Amino acid sequence: MANGMYEQLHSNIRTGPKFVTGAGPWHRGHREFGSRSRTRSERNYANDVAAPSLEGSLDSAPPISYWSAKRHSSCGNPTPAPPWSPKPISWRHTSSLPTKLKTANAALVLCLNIDVDPPDVVKTSPSAVLECWALEHIGANLKSQFENLSQKIQYKPILDPSFEDLRKACQQLRKQAKDDAVLFHYNGHGVPKPTSSGELWCFNRTYTQYLPVSLQEIQNWLGSPGVYIWDCSAAGRLLHNFNEFAKRRDEDIKRMLPFAQSLQLAACEGHETLPTCPDLPADMFTSCLTSPIDIAIRHHMLTNKINLDIDGAAHMPGNLKDRRTPLGELNWIFTAITDTIAWTTFSPEIFARLYRSDLLIASLFRNFLLAERLMKGYNCTPHTSPSLPSTNTHPLWATWDLALDACVRQLPDLLAANEAQQNFDGQKVPPYQYVPSSFFADQLTAFEVWISRGGSALTRKGPLSLPSGTEYEGALTAAQTTPLSPNLAASWSSTPHLVPRKPPTQLPIVLQVLLSQPHRLRALILLSQFVDLGPWAVNLVLTIGIFPYISKLLQAPGPDLRPVLIFIWARILAVDSSIQVDLYNNAQGYKYFSKILTMHPSTSSRDVVHTLPNTSEHLAMCTFILASLARDFPKGQHACWEENVFDACVDLLDEADFLLRQWSCLCIAQMWCGSDQGKMLAANRGTQDRLVNLMSDDSAEVRCAALYALGTFMGASGFKLETEGTRGGGGSGGMYDRDERAHFRLEVAVVTGATLVVREDASPMCRKELVVLISCLVKEWRGYFVVCAWIYWEEERKRRHATVYPYLSANADEVSEQAVRDWLVSIPDAGLREESRVLLSSFYTIFVVLLDLSVDPYNEVATQAQTVVDYIMALLLESPFTRLDEASLGSPPLAPINYTNPNHSGVRHDTRDARSRISSGSQQSSPSLSHPTHLMAPPSPSASSIRSDAPPIRPSLSRADTMTSTISNTVSNTVKRTSSWGITFPPMEDARTASPTSSVYNHHINGISHHLNDDAPEQVETSRPPSPTFNVAQYASPYSRPVTPTPSEAEFSPYLSSSSSRSPSLQDDSTQQVHDFRPSDVIEALMEEDMERLRARKRLKRGMNGYNHHYHNSGYGTVPSPSNSSFSVDSVASSVILGLGTGIGIRDVLPLKSTFFDWCTEYFTEPQMRQAEADEPGSIQYNYQIWRQQRNDQVDNETRSQADVASDRRWDRTVAHFYGPAHPLNLAFHSFDQHLVASNDTDIITIWDWTRKKRLRSFRNGNPKGTSITSLHIINQNVGGIITTGSADGVVRLYRNYDPMLDPGPVQMVSAFRGLNEIVPIRHGAGVVMDWKQSTGILLVGGDSKVIKTWDAQTEIQGLDMDTASDAPVTSIASDPDSSQIFVAGFGDGWIKVFDRRFEEDEAIVQTHRGHAAWVQNIKPHPTMKYQFLSASVEGEVKLWDLRGRTDQALTTWNFMQDLGLSAFDVHSTAKVFAGSSALTNVRYRAQRLCFQSLALEHDGPLSQYNISTGLITVPAKINPSPYIPRASSFVFHPSEMLCGVGESDGTIRIIGCNLTN
DSSP states (O other), X not given: OHHHHHHHHHHTSOOOOSSOOOSSTTOOOOOOTTSOOOOSHHHHHHHHSOSOOOSSOTTSOOOOOOSOSTHHHHTTOOOOOOTTOOOOOOOOHHHHOTTOOOEEEEEEEEOOOTTOOOTTOOOOSSOOOOBTTBSSOXXXXXXXXXXXXXXXXXXXXXXXXXXXXXXXXXXXHHHHHTTSEEEEEEEOTXXXXXXXXXXXXXXXXXXXXXXXXEHHHHHHHHOXXXXXXXXXXXXXXXXXXXXXXXHHXXXXXXXXXXXXXXXXXXXXXXXXXXXXXXXXXXXXXXXHHHOHHHHHHHHHHHHHTOSSOHHHHSSOSSOTTOTTSHHHHHHHHHHHHHHHHHHHHSOHHHHHXXXXXXXXXXXXXXXXXXXXXXXXXXXXXXXXXSOOOOOTTOTHHHHHHHHHHHHHTXXXXXXXXXXXXXXXXXXXXXXXXXXXOOHHHHHHHHHHHHIIIIITSEEESSTTBSSOHHHHHHHHHHHHHOSSOHHHHHHHHTSTTEEEBOOOXXXXXXXHHTTOHHXXXXXXXXXXXXXXXXXXXXXXXXXXXXXXXHHHHTTOOOGGGHHHHHHHHHHHHHHOTTHHHHHHHSTTHHHHHHHHHHTSTTTOSSOOSSOOTTHXXXXXXXXXXXXXXXXXXXXXXXXXXXTTHHHHHHHGGGOSOHHHHHHHHHHHHHHHTTBHHHHHXXXXXXXXXXXXXXXXXXXXXXXXXXXXXXXXXTTOOOOSSOOTTOSOOSTTOOOTTSOHHHHHHHHHHHHHHHHHHHTTOSOHHHHHHHHHHHHHHHHHOHHHHHHHHHHHHHHHHHHHHHHHXXXXXXXXXXXXXXXXXXXXXXXXXXXXXXXXXXXXHHHHHHHHHHHHHHTOSSHHHHHHHHHHHHHHHHHHHHSGGGGSTTXXXXXXXXXXXXXXXXXXXXXXXXXXXXXXXXXXXXXXXXXXXXXXXXXXXXXXXXXXXEEEOOOSSOOOOOTTSOHHHHHHHHOOSOOOBOTTSOXXXXXXXXXXXXXXXXXXXXXXXXXXOOOOSTTOOOEEEEOOOXXXXXXXXXXXXXXXXXXXXXXXXXXXXXXXXXXXXXXXXXXXXXXXXXXXXXXXXXXXXXXXXXXXXHHHHHHHHHTOOSSOOBTTSOXXXXXXXXXXXXXXXXXXXXXXXXXXXXXXXXOOOOSOOOOHHHHXXXXXXXXXXXXXXXXXXXXXXXXXXXXXXXXXXXXXXXXXXXXXXXXXSOOOEEEEEEEOSSOOOEEEEOSSSSEEEEEOSSSEEEEEETTTTEEEEEEEOXXXXXXXXXXXXXXXXXXXXXXXXXXXXXXXXXXXXXXXXXXXXXXXXXXXXXXXXXXOOOSSOOOEEEEEETTTTEEEEEESSSEEEEEETTTTEEEEEEEOOOSSOEEEEEEOTTOSSEEEEEETTSOEEEEETTSOGGGOEEEEEOOOSSOEXXXXXXSSSTTEEEEEXXXXXXXXXXXXXXXXXXXXXXXXXXXXXXXXXXXXXXXXXXXXXEOOOXXXXXXXXXXXXXXXXXXXXXXEEEEEEOOOOSOOSXXXXXXXXXXXXXEEEOSSSSEEEEEOTTSEEEEEEOOTTO
């Protein structure tokens, strides 16, 4: 029943939009609370359904928007709070506020002296005589009234005290209260008014005199802190004088809680007299403070002339504590209303201090609001210290009057029923049924209306908005000037007028409703909808005081509350992780969620009686809650292990919902983070292998979560706040149940397994997490990586030497081979020797992948990898390899003989010292198995793009230069390794050549030089691609370290004193000493030192038991962590030779720290139960997309009718022409917007508005000099557009925000990855050729490679690698429009092949046609006929093919430009027209022939044929400006309109249209 109500309440939430915004900053995914758990439904829809049609109705299927998820704008980095976010107020008021007050006891001082009036008071007749609602037992009644407010406090009535009695009582109470507050209530109705100098009055012992008592004496007796109630005429004198005395006293004595912070409540101002109305009590102020319901009823009856006996009816029947009775319900309503008035009127700080710190203080100040309202009607002005705004005219008082009146109107019947029951004479009288108030139900309805009718939407700045305008504007200005991200600031400034609304006034009332069983579920559901609005909403409910109530509800056994409690707790923990302590201390706190997790059918054999709705969603929330409990909190971590949460999470790794798999991985990560015992237990169960298997998961978030978990397993820090004790390190812990070799193999296997899979992941977020994981291995096994770096260096030096001096013997320089051979021979055991060989090959594999990542096309990945690489290189420079007789680290490899004018990719214009920045843009290798004993690793070109002119020969490495600068910038070709090594790499999925591309670019990218000194040549041309939304990558130098080591490091490390002053650069040749040791000795020493580091780790761990011992915590005296860079064992007491102490002089920058957990946590701070602003009907973004969708439909309808006549019309109408960068070799029209994207022969991309002839944007792609952009597409055109480029370096890059009319910020890089990482050296290559199919989200990538790769845009993982079975490059790819599995590829040798992705990789070719005798320039599908394609060669021959044909004969052949040669060719997508431009030659270069041909059978000749000027006046130096594009110009049809674009060599772009009217 309850669950049905829960789902019914959420069924009214509007479902998703008819489309999803894609290209601009407006996109924001959302998810309904009551919806099904998220799976890959969107991806399945994209793969199973054809391209969505927008005809007729907006209810058609929404277009799929790719590369538009949150990860594509943040790359796993937490999003900074927007500038309008208010600063959260601490809600832990009893412990965190500096002015906290906790009342311990109270002095109730009554100076009445009944029947004796004070001399300065003239009473009216009749006059008020009731004190504490009585004429007798006044003191007891007053105590009882205060006890109704709080029973935990000791109240001491002091009746008509003498001076001495008052002093002793006050001093005794202060002694008992210690540091807590003392309440001092003073009733001075029987003594004179306070004096203007701040004196109140008491009696002498015989009551014959009034004795003055100074407030200074009161302050001395009671001390601080204190709460004071002044109920007497002229009470304002006491309040003001008390503050004056307190100010002086605080200036004299500095106190933690000064007297000025004391709280005071005064009945009236200093010149006012208390009311003496006979129908009201004499102590009206005290009555309001202690019995507000009674005085409110009496006042209501007086002012509304209700015909009842006031004295008999003023006391409402019932019990204050029983909310089911009239009196209890009124008290409940009064509490809710006064809380709401205070919350909406006072500042958050004042509200927190007065209403959420102490129960008695909260009650007094809550009731004070009533006193102010009532007594102002009698010319009295109650006031307080601190001063509070007036609330007597608040609109909610009318609501109170209505509720009070509804209750009072029932009083006659209630009293009559009670009287009848008392006079019962045998005839049974039915009792009167009290009609409860509808107040709370009405308020919940109002709250629901606020949420469902736009209250949760953004609004303009003003009185209804959350922050003030000035604060917002100031924050926005600061945000726009911050260097964090101009893209982020631009997205904020795009809607500066929209900020969150003020929260509804019913929020404190909802808190009170939680106390009621009938309304609890509804209130919780509404509360869950409110906290779903964002962190600001969570902070508000915490400030109001909801947390104690939510904590108590965890003890409720009812299953109906489970879903909503899980949701609310997840939101609260996502905003304030410190609640983990409260969750642990709560008797049933964390067990509530662990039981739900462990009792699920997938994790337990027990039957679950009450199944959760949306099970996967709520289980994911439970895993998040428990992961937050374990993070940074050893007790919580231990509790999770005891509750078997780990096993439950491991079982959930196979669930279908990706969010549940993701958070299961993250919960595992936090449970074993820093816990050696947890890592040992998990490793014994093979958990790390389960996580490695997730490296191929369809969800990028799950892959990253698995990498994050493996990172914490390997020692990465999972802590939120990084301190000295939580920096990470220590590998997988002690693992004292395993021997050291098994432990060693485990750590290497984990990282190697993840590296081999993720290195080719298309998601930069995954590659970034991989770098963090590798950094953990580098931290613990740095010696192995130093050896790999040295081997890499020596092999490259030898290869370069052989290139320059080919006549020398091949065996003249075999330092590294001989060293490895000697090292292997020195291992006596054959099995151990083989194991060592495999382990070294694994390290080498990881090292080469790390080099590849250091020049990743995504800047953040590259920057982090550069930190790790430079750490290794810094260690190499400090290693004994530099002191060998054969040392070659002091000079770079020789340049090749044909080395001329190199480019300088990878150079960073950096003002830092060379020692603080080692390399950055390396051309590195990725290993691959080509033969068991012969390994090749072609390096990839650098992704950096700063260029300069350099001398023809590279200078020697000076002391100011750095090692990696030389290594990374000279590696350009295959690293050939001889069989004498006997090292084979671990098997990989692909056994062809390895790494991205580069021998094909030898003459372009060899021998790059770094100039980091002041004499470096001027850096002239900068080529850097646009940054992502968050450009937060920070490089950490291994050299910027503290000069003085810590005492613990100096004591523990015997080499520190002698090595700390060592220069981090190479020693001068004149001072370098020759040492009598061999390279194999250095290899053995480095590896043995790594093993000794592992032994020390296991020794430290062996005596530790339990889960709460963290490797990073400083619980071992002064012994530093063995993972610390300064750690080194004594060479005398171990087998380590040479006294290495690797890493002593290097800054401890590893392991890297991931932000992925915090990024994932943001999911639970984002709205899931309401639509984003862009999806809200009526919003600007929504209306824009509605207009866009209708406009697209109109364009489709208009162009479809034009296509029918365009096939027999002339194409010679000039539409526009404009000038841009020279050689626009690639053009791409947007289907619906008037945008044309052009790229030149290098890396410049320009976006034009061709209707206005205006250039919108121009930016660089960032591919290395000497390479070109060879493929250009626009995806997601229905909802905006993302520019996709493929360049000859094998990299695919995606950009958005290219239209400044919609996106005011700069262009953003969405993603970048190596779409083709197996480039084959070809003299005349095609670079990268791509084909994009929007309906399936499949990107086909081919080119200078023996495979065509399939990339899934939704999952960002690589599909099949289809073997081309050809040595020629792929020159063009075209997908079948009607089939999602078939495509056609043209090759450089003229062959045409048809592929079917449903077959295996080596069987995917289903048809082969010897189509042309020369290079296939382009292949396009027939615009109207299914299964037909057109192909064109550079010789000018065009052929029409039918995939259903059984022969190699083309259906039709056109000698299109056989005499002139073909430069560019294209086929219109809807009109039966194809066209092309003639090739340029040394003879024909001034003009170019443009020819249009119809595919209709009735047309034999061309539709149009004419010459256009190329703009060239002399013969160009190169006919084809790019070595990868065999044409000098470009030609492309518009996808929908009857237009085409022509790009000429001089930069002229012409837009030509069809003469539809002729």
